[in-house]
Amino acid sequence: MSDDHDIAEAFEELPLEKLPLDAWHRARGARMVPFAGYEMPIQYAGEHGGIVAEHNWTRTNAGLFDVSHMGQLLLSGPDLDSAVEAVLPIDLSTLRLGQQRYSLLLDEEGGVLDDLMVSRWPDALFLVVNGATKWDDIGKLREALPDDITLHHMDEHALLALQGPKAADALARHATGEYPLSALTFMKLGRFQIAGHDVTIARAGYTGEDGFEISLPAEAAAEVAELLCGEPEVQPIGLGARDSLRLEAGLPLYGHDLSPDTSPIEAGLIFGINKRRRTEGGFPGADRIIREINEGTARKWVGLKIDGRMPAREGAEVFAGADSIGTVTSGGFSPTLGAPIAMAYVATAHSAPGTALEIEVRGKRLAATVSPMPFVPHRYYRGN
Amino acid sequence: MPRYFTDEHEWIEIEDDVATVGITDYAQEQLGDIVFVELPEVGVTLDKGGDAAVVESVKAASDVYSPISGEVTEGNSALEEEPALVNTSPEEDGWFFRMTVADASELEGLMDEAAYKEFVANL
Numbered sequence A: 001m002s003d004d005h006d007i008a009e010a011f012e013e014l015p016l017e018k019l020p021l022d023a024w025h026r027a028r029g030a031r032m033v034p035f036a037g038y039e040m041p042i043q044y045a046g047e048h049g050g051i052v053a054e055h056n057w058t059r060t061n062a063g064l065f066d067v068s069h070m071g072q073l074l075l076s077g078p079d080l081d082s083a084v085e086a087v088l089p090i091d092l093s094t095l096r097l098g099q100q101r102y103s104l105l106l107d108e109e110g111g112v113l114d115d116l117m118v119s120r121w122p123d124a125l126f127l128v129v130n131g132a133t134k135w136d137d138i139g140k141l142r143e144a145l146p147d148d149i150t151l152h153h154m155d156e157h158a159l160l161a162l163q164g165p166k167a168a169d170a171l172a173r174h175a176t177g178e179y180p181l182s183a184l185t186f187m188k189l190g191r192f193q194i195a196g197h198d199v200t201i202a203r204a205g206y207t208g209e210d211g212f213e214i215s216l217p218a219e220a221a222a223e224v225a226e227l228l229c230g231e232p233e234v235q236p237i238g239l240g241a242r243d244s245l246r247l248e249a250g251l252p253l254y255g256h257d258l259s260p261d262t263s264p265i266e267a268g269l270i271f272g273i274n275k276r277r278r279t280e281g282g283f284p285g286a287d288r289i290i291r292e293i294n295e296g297t298a299r300k301w302v303g304l305k306i307d308g309r310m311p312a313r314e315g316a317e318v319f320a321g322a323d324s325i326g327t328v329t330s331g332g333f334s335p336t337l338g339a340p341i342a343m344a345y346v347a348t349a350h351s352a353p354g355t356a357l358e359i360e361v362r363g364k365r366l367a368a369t370v371s372p373m374p375f376v377p378h379r380y381y382r383g384n
Numbered sequence B: 001m002p003r004y005f006t007d008e009h010e011w012i013e014i015e016d017d018v019a020t021v022g023i024t025d026y027a028q029e030q031l032g033d034i035v036f037v038e039l040p041e042v043g044v045t046l047d048k049g050g051d052a053a054v055v056e057s058v059k060a061a062s063d064v065y066s067p068i069s070g071e072v073t074e075g076n077s078a079l080e081e082e083p084a085l086v087n088t089s090p091e092e093d094g095w096f097f098r099m100t101v102a103d104a105s106e107l108e109g110l111m112d113e114a115a116y117k118e119f120v121a122n123l
Helices: A022-027 A051-060 A080-085 A134-144 A167-172 A218-229 A239-248 A275-280 A286-295 B025-031 B104-109 B113-121
Strands: A031-035 A038-043 A062-066 A071-076 A100-106 A112-121 A124-129 A150-153 A157-163 A189-194 A197-202 A211-217 A234-236 A299-306 A317-320 A323-334 A339-347 A356-361 A364-371 B003-005 B010-015 B018-023 B034-038 B051-057 B061-065 B070-075 B097-100
Touching: A022 A031, A022 A038, A022 A218, A038 A051, A038 A239, A051 A062, A051 A239, A062 A167, A062 A218, A071 A080, A071 A134, A080 A124, A100 A134, A112 A134, A112 A197, A134 A150, A157 A167, A157 A218, A167 A211, A189 A218, A197 A218, A211 A218, A218 A234, A239 A323, A239 A339, A275 A286, A299 A323, A299 A356, A317 A339, A323 A356, A339 A356, A339 A364, B003 B113, B018 B025
Parallel strands: A062 A234
Antiparallel strands: A031 A038, A062 A157, A071 A124, A071 A150, A100 A112, A112 A124, A157 A211, A189 A197, A197 A211, A299 A339, A299 A364, A317 A323, A317 A356, A323 A339, A356 A364, B003 B010, B010 B018, B018 B097, B034 B051, B051 B061, B070 B097
16 A cells, blocks of 8 residues: 655655644644645544544634744835735735735746735735745745845744634634724734734635634744634644645645646636736736736636546546546545545636536546536625 | 455455455554545456555545455445445455455465564554
């Protein structure tokens, strides 16, 4: 027996670092695997442990994820907005204090180098970038931004995500600030205190559920994690369920669904190219992006629901009859639907929802249907 | 009934001329929740150490190798409806397939239960 598609394989050659919560995870029986250059928990032991149990717990209660491998960057300096707009296809004139927005780091050809979150802090922009790409991102940003823009890598900070329909109830018992936690709606953030520690809480996440991402000093991470997991609604959740949850939520994973070989327009991420920038341009890859917005793309990123129980994994070929028309970029088993689901780039002619296709897995053809994403409806909190 | 183990975490039990093959409790624990098992078809000839089955967990597909050479005589149809049997009863109800024993001497290189336990303890 051997794992042949382990998500960690790309990183196993590098020396591994430990995250601030390493000992805390191990004490909770986590199985640690190499990911993005760190040892990270893929799943936990115990009654509520295991990928499916952790997945279902997050969909019904609240799950605590350690995502401290992600890069937290703080940008500040003169003419910050115009400097950042030269690098990202974002419209910062509409990003107000306390708002968060999805954006993309593109190369000169419009390929995706990373996807990220940008938030407005007082006199600064706060970026959260992917763990596996953060060092390249820092290099790219440092190279592209003027010298008088300060880029601070907040590597003394941890990042925890609390996700699920009961996340707000559990977190509200501990987060205090100038205004109640309930004042935050989806994609808003603010300063709070938890157990006396200054934290920044954003109402966002990567599961499709209501939830929060908490940026906090590394030395406070274990205390806060322990406090939150002391709430009856909260269990720790590993990377395995994080992947199955984001798959159901139709959210792309960088390095799999997005790469320098894909454009954000192919991936349906036009919302990451803010409206003003679609006509003005002035960001890396703008020529291609604007052309694709106007003329369309030859392929599109779609969801696929698969008949039967056999999952299709990344790399599987997609067919329309005898013709190879695409490739799976992510795939697995959806615990919520009880069926396999996948994401794939397919020829635009075969990308309409309801289109019947086939996926080849180990010489067999699996019947699949193009499905709108998310596969499981989002339940973000947008206010009453 | 003698039971043998491979260093790839398959078990094989011999009763008369028929061998039953599955994966060990250690293997299912490592894989996590099993969502699908692809079994070899009846009549297929397997080689010792060759691909025999594929077990899919939520996160990954893993190959299962044949501990010995022989011909597949039966697949565990219960796994079609309930692949999680591999998690709940890996070394009993969650068996994968049955096969003939083409060459009994191939069993000699496999581990017995005590040796396998020691092998796993040192992983």
